[in-house]
């Protein structure tokens with residue numbers, strides 16, 4: 001349906017439409033926008049609550065699941081922060097990340113860049129070491145046991161102050177080599193990028209990659225500010241760019257990736273339904289858009305669920321599938337050699353689907 005850039009047209013072999021669902025499932029892909037706290041499934045919330053002696057305000061799983069009816073980003077965040085309260089020990093953080101990574105492997109994810117929100121935990125007296133050591137151990141195991149290249153991105157909570165972000169960065173510096181970059185998440189509207197310009201400048205000097213949620217609920221202007229004031233290398237969500245043709249042209253020209261999360265956008269009422277999503281317009285404009293799951297335990301699906309539902313609703317094509325997976329490798333912070341090897345695997349996968 002959408003016309004991707006020439007580069008993709010040269011690489012994607014034609015694949016019959018009936019082969020598309022299977023191809024979406026097995027093609028190698030990178031997930032670049034997933035919050036580890038958003039992978040906390042209701043079953044694990046109850047298991048960890050029992051393990052750690054935490055009282056929950058829900059009698060059972062159905063009671064908890066019944067609360068997952070969101071009307072806005074904030075209505076979700078309130079529950080998401082409450083759910084994270086069951087995470088207490090290094091083993092908890094490990095088990096959470098390990099469960100996600102196993103699930104990602106089943107979706108043929110070969111690279112995962114995973115957000116974590118340390119302030120959600122340090123505010124409850126959990127140490128930075130507890131959080132990072134647990135998550136990092138799972139990421140290291142993922143390489144040897146699952147063949148996934150996994151990396152962590154520390155995300156600042158934008159509803160908190162600049163001072164608290166600086167303090168969080170200081171606490172994380174002893175673990176500098178355990179995360180590859182910083183992000184900015186939580187309540188967007190009213191907490192513009194400029195609030196964190198100085199923190200991000202310091203992160204840049206430390207050689208950290210910089211990404212930011214922008215243009216999820218907030219206006220397209222926040223995307224521009226994330227680029228100009230935070231020097232973000234990637235925009236998380238960014239779906240409001242479609243309202244601003246000049247910004248779209250800039251994002252395309254500078255190949256700034258957008259980590260789009262379709263099921264999240266519908267659950268949080270950014271779009272009324274998937275068929276109204278801006279993704280086809282972003283792809284048609286030649287942007288480096290990718291598909292991601294955001295908070296899969298809360299939004300009804302992991303990465304392949306996002307691909308499947310989006311392709312069904314928007315009648316996307318095999319060409320789009322190739323483009324989205326190739327974009328995910330291009331947009332990742334992995335080495336050039338890793339990116340090339342995954343892109344080669346992607347081409348081989350399409351070739352096999354064409355000839356089988």
Ligand code: ADE
Nearest residue numbers: 035185186187213294295
């Ligand atoms: N934290 C977890 N999920 C988020 C989202 N979709 N937007 C902003 N902050 C988040």
Ligand code: ZN
Nearest residue numbers: 035185236294
């Ligand atoms: Zn997010």
